Amino acid sequence: MNHKGLGLVLVLIMAVTVAFAGCTSSEQTPAEEQVIIEETTVYTVGIDGEYPPYAFIDSEGNAQGFDVESARWIAEQQGFEVKFQPMAWDSIIPSLMNNKIDMVYAGMTITDERKEKVDFSIPYWVVNQSVAVHEDSGYTLEDFKSGSLVVGAQSGTTGQIWVEENLIDTGLMPKENLKASYSNFPLVAEDLKIQRIDAAIYDKPPMLDAIAGKPIVIVGEINTGEEYGVAIRKDDPELLAMMNEGITALMADPYWEELKTKYEMTE
Amino acid sequence: MDQAEFLFQILLPVLMEGMIVTIKLIVFTAPFGLILGILVAVGRVYGSKPISLLCKGAVGFIKGTPLLLMLFILYFGLPSIGITLSAFVASLVGFIMCNGAYNSEYIRGAISSIKEGQIIAAQALGMTRMQAVRHIILPQALIRAIPGLSNEFIYLIKYSSLAYMLTVIELTGAGKMVATKYFEFTEVFMIVGIGYLILVTITTIAVMLIERKVAVPGMTQSGRNMLDIL
Numbered sequence: 009m010n011h012k013g014l015g016l017v018l019v020l021i022m023a024v025t026v027a028f029a030g031c032t033s034s035e036q037t038p039a040e041e042q043v044i045i046e047e048t049t050v051y052t053v054g055i056d057g058e059y060p061p062y063a064f065i066d067s068e069g070n071a072q073g074f075d076v077e078s079a080r081w082i083a084e085q086q087g088f089e090v091k092f093q094p095m096a097w098d099s100i101i102p103s104l105m106n107n108k109i110d111m112v113y114a115g116m117t118i119t120d121e122r123k124e125k126v127d128f129s130i131p132y133w134v135v136n137q138s139v140a141v142h143e144d145s146g147y148t149l150e151d152f153k154s155g156s157l158v159v160g161a162q163s164g165t166t167g168q169i170w171v172e173e174n175l176i177d178t179g180l181m182p183k184e185n186l187k188a189s190y191s192n193f194p195l196v197a198e199d200l201k202i203q204r205i206d207a208a209i210y211d212k213p214p215m216l217d218a219i220a221g222k223p224i225v226i227v228g229e230i231n232t233g234e235e236y237g238v239a240i241r242k243d244d245p246e247l248l249a250m251m252n253e254g255i256t257a258l259m260a261d262p263y264w265e266e267l268k269t270k271y272e273m274t275e
Numbered sequence: 276m277d278q279a280e281f282l283f284q285i286l287l288p289v290l291m292e293g294m295i296v297t298i299k300l301i302v303f304t305a306p307f308g309l310i311l312g313i314l315v316a317v318g319r320v321y322g323s324k325p326i327s328l329l330c331k332g333a334v335g336f337i338k339g340t341p342l343l344l345m346l347f348i349l350y351f352g353l354p355s356i357g358i359t360l361s362a363f364v365a366s367l368v369g370f371i372m373c374n375g376a377y378n379s380e381y382i383r384g385a386i387s388s389i390k391e392g393q394i395i396a397a398q399a400l401g402m403t404r405m406q407a408v409r410h411i412i413l414p415q416a417l418i419r420a421i422p423g424l425s426n427e428f429i430y431l432i433k434y435s436s437l438a439y440m441l442t443v444i445e446l447t448g449a450g451k452m453v454a455t456k457y458f459e460f461t462e463v464f465m466i467v468g469i470g471y472l473i474l475v476t477i478t479t480i481a482v483m484l485i486e487r488k489v490a491v492p493g494m495t496q497s498g499r500n501m502l503d504i505l
Binding site: 098099101102105121124125160163164169187188189190191195198199202204 | 351354359361362439440442443444448451452454455456457458460
């Protein structure tokens with residue numbers, strides 16, 4: 009390339025850079041002003057887009073679910089706004105830590121490992137893990153617990169962690185028999201349907217939803233007594249206080265029972 | 276847990292297992308991809324009209340659909356018509372198809388760079404058309420196709436990470452599992468990246484050695500090999 013051409017390219021790069029620099033600042037100013045005028049803060053809530061009945065995206069692309077409606081109610085009661093961001097579950101905590109979202113409100117189990125990275129609100133729900141098998145296979149919960157089955161779990165879920173801690177680390181089950189790289193549970197259910205795996209483990213309510221209409225039956229529950237909480241960044245105690253207050257108020261409100269009825273949830 | 280303990284006790288053993296799976300995927304794919312590429316390229320250039328069209332159509336189809344989509348069809352779609360492949364086999368089939376299709380294009384380009392007259396000359400010596408292709412055209416074309424083929428091989432190393440989407444725990448998948456469990460995304464993926472870099476570097480050096488080995492004086496510019504600069 010001759011020097012004239014190089015110069016031209018440099019000038020172009022500089023022009024583009026300057027143009028975009030201008031863009032950003034002019035876009036940001038009105039957004040900030042708006043927030044000040046309305047005096048409401050918009051928090052982004054990270055959810056799993058395929059986690060019914062807690063959080064899911066309906067056919068029109070809107071966020072729905074027990075947790076989503078809870079979050080909307082709390083936001084209204086506490087005087088802020090929420091918008092929902094469906095994202096990959098296994099990287100949702102890093103997204104929270106990197107300010108991509110402000111909280112995770114989608115059936116997240118409170119665990120010690122997660123607590124090291126983020127804060128949790130007071131627990132608002134308790135679930136157990138359910139084990140499902142293909143209805144023709146005749147496998148039982150005892151087969152599952154003996155470690156003789158090939159088990160599928162969604163990546164980064166407490167079901168995966170339970171199997172690792174209780175079956176693999178104890179030497180009952182070879183590591184290869186746990187298939188835990190599925191990005192969502194419907195894919196696990198799909199593989200169970202064609203019996204590529206023998207059993208699946210997942211939180212009960214979303215599992216019921218995913219196996220509806222498939223030749224899959226739940227053979228038992230593992231009493232893990234996991235508590236769901238809202239995950240919030242450690243440097244955001246203000247939001248944590250608001251959410252705690254909101255959850256307490258919600259659970260005392262008749263709307264809580266209404267929600268439970270709507271999503272057919274029993275404690 | 277300190278950083279060194281995490282790195283040596285937890286991360287590296289898992290990544291090594293993943294690396295072995297990645298290497299297996301590449302080693303099983305590459306030869307078949309090369310054979311498929313040669314067959315398709317020859318079929319396209321020298322085959323009869325229907326064969327040529329078939330090869331053209333197949334390459335167009337494979338080039339035109341995302342590999343990830345094809346893998347999903349192979350793994351989650353085929354069971355509905357009664358073909359259930361394991362995740363590893365489904366990945367291999369997808370990679371071989373993709374690798375073969377792209378390889379065929381590099382080889383086709385190399386074939387058409389060799390003068391038509393050579394076939395006529397070979398036929399004048401009593402060879403059949405296919406003999407001429409096999410003994411005269413292909414040996415020259417394959418040497419010329421090496422830069423393109425090695426490029427595709429390097430792509431293969433990197434797109435082998437898509438097998439993770441079908442539950443094959445290869446290098447990227449192994450890294451992601453550790454990252455998800457310990458929430459150490461930056462560190463883990465940096466080391467995974469170094470893993471791929473090592474594989475690609477080894478490949479690049481191997482290709483340079485091969486190129487020098489098979490260089491024919493007068494036909495290729497053997498003097499311009501990168502190794503001589505090193």
